[in-house]
Amino acid sequence: xxxxxxxxxxxxxxxxxxxxxxxxxxxxxxxxxxxxxxxxxxxxxxxxxxxxxxxxxxxxxxxxxxxxxxxxxxxxxxxxxxxxxxxxxxxxxxxxxxxxxxxxxxxxxxxxxxxxxxxxxxxxxxxxxxxxxxxxxxxxxxxxxxxxxxxxxxxxxxxxxxxxxxxxxxxxxxxxxxxxxxxxxxxxxxxxxxxxxxxxxxxxxxxxxxxxxxxxxxxxxxxxxxxxxxxxxxxxxxxxxxxxxxxxxxxxxxxxxxxxxxxxxxxxxxxxxxxxxxxxxxxxxxxxxxxxxxxxxxxxxxxxxxxxxxxxxxxxxxxxxxxxxxxxxxxxxxxxxxxxxxxxxxxxxxxxxxxxxxxxxxxxxxxxxxxxxxxxxxxxxxxxxxxxxxxxxxxxxxxxxxxxxxxxxxxxxxxxxxxxxxxxxxxxxxxxxxxxxxxxxxxxxxxxxxxxxxxxxxxxxxxxxxxxx
Amino acid sequence: xxxxxxxxxxxxxxxxxxxxxxxxxxxxxxxxxxxxxxxxxxxxxxxxxxxxxxxxxxxxxxxxxxxxxxxxxxxxxxxxxxxxxxxxxxxxxxxxxxxxxxxxxxxxxxxxxxxxxxxxxxxxxxxxxxxxxxxxxxxxxxxxxxxxxxxxxxxxxxxxxxxxxxxxxxxxxxxxxxxxxxxxxxxxxxxxxxxxxxxxxxxxxxxxxxxxxxxxxxxxxxxxxxxxxxxxxxxxxxxxxxxxxxxxx
Numbered sequence: 001x002x003x004x005x006x007x008x009x010x011x012x013x014x015x016x017x018x019x020x021x022x023x024x025x026x027x028x029x030x031x032x033x034x035x036x037x038x039x040x041x042x043x044x045x046x047x048x049x050x051x052x053x054x055x056x057x058x059x060x061x062x063x064x065x066x067x068x069x070x071x072x073x074x075x076x077x078x079x080x081x082x083x084x085x086x087x088x089x090x091x092x093x094x095x096x097x098x099x100x101x102x103x104x105x106x107x108x109x110x111x112x113x114x115x116x117x118x119x120x121x122x123x124x125x126x127x128x129x130x131x132x133x134x135x136x137x138x139x140x141x142x143x144x145x146x147x148x149x150x151x152x153x154x155x156x157x158x159x160x161x162x163x164x165x166x167x168x169x170x171x172x173x174x175x176x177x178x179x180x181x182x183x184x185x186x187x188x189x190x191x192x193x194x195x196x197x198x199x200x201x202x203x204x205x206x207x208x209x210x211x212x213x214x215x216x217x218x219x220x221x222x223x224x225x226x227x228x229x230x231x232x233x234x235x236x237x238x239x240x241x242x243x244x245x246x247x248x249x250x251x252x253x254x255x256x257x258x259x260x261x262x263x264x265x266x267x268x269x270x271x272x273x274x275x276x277x278x279x280x281x282x283x284x285x286x287x288x289x290x291x292x293x294x295x296x297x298x299x300x301x302x303x304x305x306x307x308x309x310x311x312x313x314x315x316x317x318x319x320x321x322x323x324x325x326x327x328x329x330x331x332x333x334x335x336x337x338x339x340x341x342x343x344x345x346x347x348x349x350x351x352x353x354x355x356x357x358x359x360x361x362x363x364x365x366x367x368x369x370x371x372x373x374x375x376x377x378x379x380x381x382x383x384x385x386x387x388x389x390x391x392x393x394x395x396x397x398x399x400x401x402x403x404x405x406x407x408x409x410x411x412x413x414x415x416x417x418x419x420x421x422x423x424x425x426x427x428x429x430x431x432x433x434x435x436x437x438x439x440x441x442x443x444x445x446x447x448x449x450x451x452x453x454x455x456x457x458x459x460x461x462x463x464x465x466x467x468x469x
Numbered sequence: 470x471x472x473x474x475x476x477x478x479x480x481x482x483x484x485x486x487x488x489x490x491x492x493x494x495x496x497x498x499x500x501x502x503x504x505x506x507x508x509x510x511x512x513x514x515x516x517x518x519x520x521x522x523x524x525x526x527x528x529x530x531x532x533x534x535x536x537x538x539x540x541x542x543x544x545x546x547x548x549x550x551x552x553x554x555x556x557x558x559x560x561x562x563x564x565x566x567x568x569x570x571x572x573x574x575x576x577x578x579x580x581x582x583x584x585x586x587x588x589x590x591x592x593x594x595x596x597x598x599x600x601x602x603x604x605x606x607x608x609x610x611x612x613x614x615x616x617x618x619x620x621x622x623x624x625x626x627x628x629x630x631x632x633x634x635x636x637x638x639x640x641x642x643x644x645x646x647x648x649x650x651x652x653x654x655x656x657x658x659x660x661x662x663x664x665x666x667x668x669x670x671x672x673x674x675x676x677x678x679x680x681x682x683x684x685x686x687x688x689x690x691x692x693x694x695x696x697x698x699x700x701x702x703x704x705x706x707x708x709x710x711x712x713x714x715x716x717x718x
Contacts, residue, residue: 005592016580368576371537372637373565373593376557462537466576 031344032398129255145185355453367465391446569638628659
């Protein structure tokens with residue numbers, strides 16, 4: 001029999017005992033729905049974690065420090081590479097070089113300093129850091145009140161919650177901090193702060209001593225380097241207040257107030273490195289204490305790190321952790337998939353039952369078909385087609401069910417998250433391949449379920465079957 | 470040829486030949502000999518009636534000729550095919566193309582309309598849809614069911630159902646029409662109507678007809694030959710001159 005004829009006859013037969021076949025198909029749908037629900041939860045959670053990790057910047061960032069600052073040097077670091085005194089300076093040319101490396105998205109300097117901020121005539125001392133524009137997507141700013149800097153040079157600041165509390169004269173609470181950021185932000189947003197800072201300004205070399213310069217140029221160059229430190233003030237507008245701490249990894253040097261990077265660079269604020277590299281301070285090139293290098297994706301971190309090490313700098317990154325996480329999710333998938341499939345396997349027993357019943361009921365019909373020329377294959381294919389049709393129908397309905405269940409759970413959980421003061425999350429994903437896979441899987445499971453009934457129907461003795469009333 | 474049995478015919482015109490045909494089966498401890506050494510020959514175009522009381526084995530012989538059952542021993546050769554040697558697949562093809570069957574209880578599929586019932590063998594033969602429907606309609610028109618094509622069997626009288634069954638049996642233009650008590654469930658008037666149709670097919674299309682019946686009168690009216698069976702054995706084989714009006718001359 002041809003496939004269209006088979007499909008037509010199969011669907012007609014399914015319609016004939018519509019209640020029983022609908023119930024069986026519903027059974028398959030529930031099985032598929034549970035499979036889809038379980039797997040889409042797994043996929044959704046993985047995507048959520050990947051998003052979070054990508055946003056946290058932990059896995060795609062290499063921290064570059066100069067070997068000259070003697071910090072964080074392990075024995076191994078000390079033995080490899082040049083001695084600190086002969087190492088390269090981490091300056092603008094080094095930054096540009098890193099930015100040009102393959103697979104590097106950006107390399108931005110870490111500018112941080114302790115400074116006094118005046119708010120309503122009260123001085124507050126804190127650590128201030130500069131943020132590149134790309135930091136906007138950092139998850140720490142997810143629940144931020146107000147907004148990110150309007151531009152990379154705008155005289156604006158973003159405050160971390162604890163500093164906002166300090167400005168408002170509130171004592172930082174102990175234990176779990178329940179203070180609502182929105183309440184803190186309301187009296188602060190749009191207000192101005194005055195930042196007092198030390199500006200480093202190059203002083204031109206004294207015009208005297210041209211003779212010594214000719215005799216010993218390098219020494220002269222060294223002797224003529226000089227810079228002034230000028231106390232300056234800058235008015236800054238508060239544009240944002242946020243809850244989470246993006247610098248929790250930094251420990252004591254973590255900042256609570258953030259400036260736009262370009263603005264911070266243009267202010268030429270004194271950095272601790274300026275003192276260390278005092279001899280070169282007069283050069284036009286700024287020197288940085290550390291540079292953060294963002295890599296396109298976590299897999300390329302190792303290669304970029306190695307290249308930067310060869311350039312003569314110290315590096316730091318968190319590696320392999322995300323690879324381990326992928327493995328955990330593979331195991332999670334397998335478990336969710338197995339539990340999801342259990343319902344489908346139960347449903348497949350329903351298919352076997354329905355078809356075996358159908359054989360008993362349609363014994364005579366099978367006998368008639370054989371008498372008028374149907375082969376064993378025709379009868380077998382017909383029952384297969386019925387099983388397959390139930391599988392595909394159940395699969396399609398089941399995917400829809402699973403999707404609806406997912407949306408409802410996602411919606412419900414987000415209401416809960418909102419009440420708890422967390423931002424809404426999308427931890428449910430039904431990718432197209434899952435839709436295809438679920439329907440195909442239901443179809444295959446149904447065909448396997450149809451194996452026994454179809455074989456039994458095909459082997460039916462027509463003489464016996466025709467005698468049956 | 471002179472040594473041939475009186476009822477035998479030249480080999481080329483033999484439609485069915487069985488030799489020592491047996492069909493035995495076990496029911497618990499006892500061995501049932503449904504067909505027990507039946508040898509017969511039916512010429513092409515002949516109208517033969519198989520007669521006997523119930524349990525005589527006449528339907529079993531018909532099922533063996535129809536390829537619905539396989540002999541325990543002996544052979545049955547139809548149109549030069551030894552049915553015992555055919556595979557299940559070949560046997561299905563044989564039933565599809567060589568044989569048309571009608572039954573006492575019509576055996577139409579209840580969930581299908583008449584057209585669908587009649588075109589079912591064409592589906593198995595993988596005929597194209599358009600051609601299939603046209604052929605089914607023509608076949609139903611031929612048996613006078615033009616107005617009933619889209620009805621289901623349950624909406625029709627017994628006579629109409631048997632006519633539809635005849636249309637289905639003939640749709641693949643078989644050489645052999647096998648009828649198992651075709652008038653058993655019909656009143657005598659409708660039964661005559663059906664038998665007239667069968668006779669027409671036999672005479673106009675030259676179709677070989679083997680009909681099982683327990684009504685001797687019916688056999689005498691239409692059959693050219695009457696074969697009597699009892700306890701699975703052939704007990705008599707006699708020629709007959711059909712007595713029906715417009716009968717065989």
